[in-house]
Structure formats: C-alpha cells, structure tokens
Amino acid sequence: MELKVTKYQIDDDGVATVWFHRPGRGNSWTNLMNSEYRWIMDTLDKDPKVRVVVLTGTGNQFCVGADTKALNFYTKTDENYADTVDASEAAQPGTGVNPEFETDVIWHWGLRLPVIAAINGACAGIAAAIASFCDLRYAAEGIKFTTSTPRLGLPAEYGLSWILPRIVGTTHAADILFTGRIVYSEELQHMGFLNGLFPRETFMDEVYKVARMIASQVSPASVTSAKRQMYGELLHLHPRQAIDGSKEIIGHFMRQPDFQEGIAAYNERRVPKFGDPVIGDSITGERQATEDRSATPV
Structure with a gap:
C-alpha cells in the first residue's frame, strides 16, 4: 500500500514505530488514515521479527481528532455516519481472537503485539479512544487530552464510555466524558490513565527504553x-x-x-x-x- 498520511519503520531490535503523519493538519484523522493505519498494524502483526509497536504522531502532536473538513461535511449531509466510515473493505487486524474485538479501535486487543501509545502532543477525539485501547500509554509533560465530543454536541465515541471507567474509574471517567474539558498529562498520570510521564526533551528516548526492554527481555x-x-x-x-x-x-x-x-x-x-x-x-x-x-x- 502507498502510504500518504501514515508511516512506519522497524528497527533491528524488533521495535516498530508507527506515525500518524499529517503534520500540517495536526495529524488529524481521516478515512484514508484509518485504512492506512489498519494495513500497517495488520502487516506488523504478521511479521515475526516485530516484537512491539510504538504509536506516535509526527512533530509535536499525537492526533487532534477528526479532520475539521470532515466534521463540517456532516453538518451539510443526510448520509448515515456509520455508512461513511465503513471499514469493511480495509485490512482487518486482530481478527480470529474474540468477536468482541472485531470492530473499530478495539481491534488493537486482538493483535498479538503489545502496542504502546507514545502521546507526544495534543490527543483529542478519536485519538483519545485509540490511545485508550492501546496496551500501554506514556505521555510527555504538558500535553493536552480531550474527548471534545460534549462541546461538539456529540455522545461519547468509539467505546470511551466502556473503556475509560475501566482505566480511571467512574468518577474520573464522568469528569472527562461529561465536560469534554482539556486534561493535561500530569492529571492523566494522577488519574491512572498513563503508565508513565516523561519530559518532552527525552520523551521518545524513555518510551523506546520500555519498548526495547519488551522486545529483548520477554x-x-x-x-x-x-x-x-x-x-x-x-x-x-x-x-x-x-x-x-x-x-x-x-x-x-x-x-x-x-x-x-x-x-x-x-x-x-x-x-x-x-x-x-x-x-x-x-x-x-x-x-x-x-x-x-x-x-x-x-
């Protein structure tokens, strides 16, 4: 597949890095990005040389959520949302493990590979759900995290109403989901959402230490x-x-x-x-x- 809005690489230690790659648009999410990301993860999961995946964003942002042009489209159309984001023709990573995992986002749980979300910058909307369904989560100091949806007149999306209470408890989940406020990474660490919090200047180095430990020692x-x-x-x-x-x-x-x-x-x-x-x-x-x-x- 020709990759236009994502990229990946595999190092000699068996650590794969995947980037959301739309730096001019905050690495915002599109149907094309969804298709490419699925294909990459399916490819990596089938490669026996790969031991662990680090997921991050190009530049200083993780993913700011759905592209604003796509959001504007939905204010002017009568099309059913589910039909416009149908991924049935895309790669289907994580299948054959549990039927509950064979749908958007939660397919991460069907992968054999552990997936580390390296949240290097702003993480909003669907990106908040993707990070939540990764296996481990690390963030740089001072990054912003928000579901966005209450401020857009939308419900909790992509399983966040199910997964967030299981990660941070109902008290913190209600705060995040009902207010849609910006939560900084320091507070996410306190809530228990993160496995670790690192300074920006050494962030990826620290994440790779964890990834290489998994790749080489277990x-x-x-x-x-x-x-x-x-x-x-x-x-x-x-x-x-x-x-x-x-x-x-x-x-x-x-x-x-x-x-x-x-x-x-x-x-x-x-x-x-x-x-x-x-x-x-x-x-x-x-x-x-x-x-x-x-x-x-x-």
Whole structure:
C-alpha cells in the first residue's frame, strides 16, 4: 500500500514505530488514515521479527481528532455516519481472537503485539479512544487530552464510555466524558490513565527504553498469551475460569523452548534469548478465542 498520511519503520531490535503523519493538519484523522493505519498494524502483526509497536504522531502532536473538513461535511449531509466510515473493505487486524474485538479501535486487543501509545502532543477525539485501547500509554509533560465530543454536541465515541471507567474509574471517567474539558498529562498520570510521564526533551528516548526492554527481555509468546487472557477476562466475571484456564496455558508453555531459555537465563544471571513468535499460535489465539466466546459478557 502507498502510504500518504501514515508511516512506519522497524528497527533491528524488533521495535516498530508507527506515525500518524499529517503534520500540517495536526495529524488529524481521516478515512484514508484509518485504512492506512489498519494495513500497517495488520502487516506488523504478521511479521515475526516485530516484537512491539510504538504509536506516535509526527512533530509535536499525537492526533487532534477528526479532520475539521470532515466534521463540517456532516453538518451539510443526510448520509448515515456509520455508512461513511465503513471499514469493511480495509485490512482487518486482530481478527480470529474474540468477536468482541472485531470492530473499530478495539481491534488493537486482538493483535498479538503489545502496542504502546507514545502521546507526544495534543490527543483529542478519536485519538483519545485509540490511545485508550492501546496496551500501554506514556505521555510527555504538558500535553493536552480531550474527548471534545460534549462541546461538539456529540455522545461519547468509539467505546470511551466502556473503556475509560475501566482505566480511571467512574468518577474520573464522568469528569472527562461529561465536560469534554482539556486534561493535561500530569492529571492523566494522577488519574491512572498513563503508565508513565516523561519530559518532552527525552520523551521518545524513555518510551523506546520500555519498548526495547519488551522486545529483548520477554518471551513474545508469553506477552501475547497474557494480552489475550487479560482482555478476554475483562468481558466476564469468572475468576475460577481465569485461574483454571491459566493453568492449562501454563502447562503448554512449560513444554516450550522459551520456558527452558527463561529458566536457564535466570539461573545464569543473563538476558534471555527468546525465539521469534509463531504467528497464529493456537494456544495464544484460537483456544483463547473459544474460551472467550463461551464467556458471559458484563
């Protein structure tokens, strides 16, 4: 695919960086950006050399939300919104894990890769939802975050009403969703939305330290399995199923080379050298999907 409003690269450590790339428009979101972003993430998820993804924005902004030209369009048309943003013809990353994850934004949870949102600047609207459905979130000091929607006469969008209470609690979620006010990254850190807060001048260096640690020191299969377990178990209230299911998965992992290497590295006090991930490994994919389909949604 020819990329016009996004870009990506993969370094020798297996760390992929993806950029929202419309610097003249605040990296604002469009249907084209959605298509390109889906294609990139699907491509990276299928590449066994990639261990972790860092998502950020070109320049000094993460993504300011939907492009204002698109918003103006919707004030002058009778077209149904859902029809105009239909992504069924685009790449479908994260499929085959859990049917609940096979739609916009939450498809991040179906990826085998951990995705780090590196919020380097303004993050608004749909970008707030994308960051919320990433696995880890870090922000630079002094950045602005807002859902925007209450000030535009719109409801909570793209699952923020579901995910924000689970990240920051209902008290903070109500504040963010009802007021649409600008929340600075320091307050997001206090609310528990962020995994870390770093100075602007060293921000990306600090994020890459985390990404390279994940890429070099942990088993990719273990990360994928933990991701599938965690998000699958968010959808039901069955602690016994979570415990008993994990015991079955532990038994499988103990028969794998990564476990042997992890124990050897621990005993020898060295960094482990784990093998490449097996794309589509059933124990971290289809089996977990089967368990989740039988779960009772909250």
